[in-house]
Amino acid sequence: MDTFAARGYNNASLAEIADRAGLTQAGVLHYFRSKSLLLTSVLELRDDSDIEQLGTERPRGLRFLHHLVETARRNAEREGIVRLYAVLSAESVTDDHPAQDYFRGRYAGLRAFVTDAIVETCGLGTGTADADRARHAANAVIAVMDGLQIQWLLDPAAVEMTASTELVIDAILAGLTRERPAASD
Amino acid sequence: MDTFAARGYNNASLAEIADRAGLTQAGVLHYFRSKSLLLTSVLELRDDSDIEQLGTERPRGLRFLHHLVETARRNAEREGIVRLYAVLSAESVTDDHPAQDYFRGRYAGLRAFVTDAIVETCGLGTGTADADRARHAANAVIAVMDGLQIQWLLDPAAVEMTASTELVIDAILAGLTRERPAASD
DNA sequence: GCACACCTACTAAACACTTAGTAAGTGGTC
DNA sequence: GACCACTTACTAAGTGTTTAGTAGGTGTGC
Incomplete structure (x- = not known):
């Protein structure tokens, strides 16, 4: 490792x-x-x-999203694992990389989990517009965590992974619920 | 290349x-x-x-942030360059990588630009609380663009870089301005 | 006496980089 | 315009090192 x-x-x-x-x-x-x-x-x-x-038991809905922020916090104490995933996930997009299938599957699973959690948390409907928004938001949440890791590994003092992750998740949730004021809480 | x-x-x-x-x-x-x-x-x-x-002339403020969304859109047509940067930026965090200095400098510059644009757009003050929020938001914006690229390179059909980038930027801007209702527009 | 856990010793390929050379210029002098 | 000194743009053929992977052996425990 x-x-x-x-x-x-x-x-x-x-x-x-x-x-x-x-x-x-x-x-x-x-x-x-x-x-x-x-x-x-x-x-x-x-x-x-x-x-x-x-x-x-995997947490669901908002608790799952809070768990992601908690993961970001814990990751700041585990440079080794962060580096392993950051380096290998990007390297896996090169030709014939042995971890390509692994990361494709991993991201597919992650996207499904986060999308579900967002749909549940924001009380989104089953229409394609809502579903698309949830998917785009989920991809963005995963992306922000990955992208922060690279910046953090290059320059730990310049990046606060927890704060940035939380800020994005909060902003996205607020944005998605604000646009559907009819949603019951 | x-x-x-x-x-x-x-x-x-x-x-x-x-x-x-x-x-x-x-x-x-x-x-x-x-x-x-x-x-x-x-x-x-x-x-x-x-x-x-x-x-x-580099655009400033909101126009710069819109330019980032436009870059995401253009990147979806330039797989080669996206791959070059995605692969090498992550690889650069490994021991003694020759592009380490390059990417450290690149990210430092990017962070400064995006932070400025966010401060201008949201009319943030000079206090440390506002400055921190702007920094965290800027790092997140850069991170989301980088992270989306890796997912997109592995599975282009599952990711819409433009939509996810726009969603995050809009949500962050709304979040930062909402929390400071005193800001004049 | 057999399976397992390992080592020594090897192979063949790939690698970045070097050396020594050649062919084709370029610029100046008589 | 012929000759010389020098540079540029390469190539062919190495060098030494590092690499993943293999073959065959040795010791240990059951």
């Missing part, structure tokens, strides 16, 4: 990973048959432990 | 770049003394041509 985070996939070498793990490069390939399999294994392991920590 | 965009810096080879340019790898190094110098040259060239296209 640390090596992929510090160097990206392509520039990370099995030798360095093996050194840090206390065995030889061939020893690493004993457990993971190839470098790309090691990468996807690391990403899936990371996911599993995150889901475990979240508990069995 | 195309090669760095398609492969990232580390996985791009001088041989491929040379092939596409119609000369040998040594021929490329005749013009650029090293691979990292080639990368920084490409980025600076790109910048120069963007500045030329913008014209000498």
Whole structure:
């Protein structure tokens, strides 16, 4: 994890990973048959432990959106994981990257969750106009968290991930509910 | 440009770049003394041509923020450049990356421009509370544009960069002006 | 005696970069 | 306008290093 985070996939070498793990490069390939399999294994392991920590019940609606702000706050204390995801998600858009499927799936899932939470929170209807607005808002919420991470990794003093995330989520929710004054609370 | 965009810096080879340019790898190094110098040259060239296209006068205030939305719209037609910046900006946070200084400077400049535009547009004061809000909002605006690009590159059908960018900017501006009802328009 | 966990030793390819050369100019002098 | 000194724009053929992956072995525990 640390090596992929510090160097990206392509520039990370099995030798360095093996050194840090206390065995030889061939020893690493004993457990993971190839470098790309090691990468996807690391990403899936990371996911599993995150889901475990979240508990069995995923919060819904506004509580889920608050949970995202809380994640941003926690991320400011976990540079390693932030770097891992920021570097690899962007690197995954390059040709034939082994984590491309992983990130495509991850974003698809995230978009669905956040869209649902926004629809619930703002009491949006099922019309295409409302659905589109919810989708665009959800994509923006995910995007702002990702984009802040890159700025923060380059210059931690210039960025407050929690404050900016909260500001955007609050503004979006206010905007979506204001435009539908008929919604019951 | 195309090669760095398609492969990232580390996985791009001088041989491929040379092939596409119609000369040998040594021929490329005749013009650029090293691979990292080639990368920084490409980025600076790109910048120069963007500045030329913008014209000498940079728009200010609300017009600048509208210009950002317009950029998002134009970017949906320029996958190559979007990919170049999305991939390299994230890759630049890895250890000893040659474009690290470039992107640190770029973001610092962008943050200053967007912060100014938001302060002007919302008629914010000079107090620290207002200044902080403007900074957080500016960072979020930049972040949302960057984050959308990664999602869009992975799955173009799932993301509308223009709509999401506009939604966030509008919501943020409404939020910041609503909280200061005393501001004269 | 067999499976597992690993290592040593290797291979073949790819890599950035170097060296030494060539061909085609360019500018100045007689 | 012929000759010389020098530069520019490359190429072919390396160098040394790093790379992922492989083959075959050794020790340990059951």
